Amino acid sequence: MPSFPYETVDVFTDKPFGGNPLAVFTDARGLSDAQMQALAAEMNYSETTFVLPPDDPANDARVRIFHRTAEMPFAGHPNVGTACVLARHGRDRNGVLRFEQMAGLVEIAIERNPAGAVTGAVIAAPQALSLGIELPADGIAACAGLQAGAILTAAHRPVQASLGVQFVLAQAAPEALAGAAPDLVAFRKLERQHAGLQGRLSLFLYARDGNRIRARMFAPLAGTWEDPATGSASATLGALLLSLDGGEAASYTITQGVEMGRPSLLNVASRRAEDGYRSRVGGACAPMFRGEAEL
Template structure:
């Protein structure tokens, strides 16, 4: 069986920045294990497989794999896959317009295509649901799990929070850029200090600037148990932290997230919390750069 693929760098407008994604076509007859093996071969943070939708009103069924596991939902694979389909112009015999709807394990996921001069350059993801804030973690345990001192964790606004949106996250604010840079991804430390309660992903951030209805942060994300020591841009975590801020703040919020700087793959995620209805809505927007295309034997 010969499959085709395209790769894009997501949440960036510069080649070799952002978060790489492989998008695979023609895998309708692949087993789950075969998909996992292909994702491991690419060894990108995520690989998606574009399959015919169960309901023809939707654009496609999309399955998402890290090198280690399948995910029910993630942000950068959706933004990247939507952009790839829009650039191709059609999928499964149907034109791709300005919106797409993907069938995923979490449910239906909708995105709006961003165009520049008629060409697809990115997408805006609407979160399929509000994340749930399920509790807090011991700050000392979280600090130790990423190799930081207790004083590096800031508690003035919130304790390290356990947030779920498909994957599970601990979200912790750290003191400054030096503390953020000093954190490290170590699966052994995470297991030692967080044990069976360890979430899928650890998301650390520090504030860079704040204004009326705006916030600018820099973040890092570690998920060694998923086969991702560090992720350069994490759309699912952007949804998760926005869900936390829905609980902590009033009003709309424009949130700018820098990520991947410490890895040499700078990324930008533009997040909005919109309270124009009940419940609030969360969107995550980003640009994509096409990188490679080819064939693989499976």
């Protein structure tokens, strides 16, 4: 019976039992698509990654990302966590890793302490900012179990946005954010009403104090009731805010997962590039468990 080794890490935290858990299958050769999806559902984390040889030897790996019910073209904490695991195995090249993914090539810079131990990573999202449909504030408020006035629209209406994977970004009143809770019926209703969502409704709610941001992410239709740290959404928000505020570059500190008891800290750096607005997102990573799956 073949066995497949995996490691788990907590991402966007430097302490065990914080941040966002991730399972990394470090050698997924021989696993079918169906087995990868089944393993991701069995692990029951927000995402699980599967490391395969790259198609282009100039890159370091092909990394596939699955959440509980489907494969993702790109995601933030899976890239940070996978990079840290592989770097601890000596698989980086001078502190850099390049992962092939459905959304494009993801380049990661490994962070180490003075003793040389891997402490975290910073990833570059594979695409420039793209915007999709806008959604009604009252519908978004209902999804989050809030009154309609809790969703702020002065800076922007709730909007679908992506740097490689789509989220709906919505600003909430600071005093309302902690009381948000996903309403599954409202999520289903809003998703049915808007074909432009293409079946994906992952809601990233945030409250802003300058460049310091508190955030929560709900994706119950995909099996994630709440996510403790969402790197891809944080990077997308940074690019959106820079596009609205103006300027060439900006940095943001995003806190997430507090209400879940898994505090997470994400650092976002956004810039205006020739092809639009781009972002990097990074943070710490704490090793947790090792094991094998026998299939």
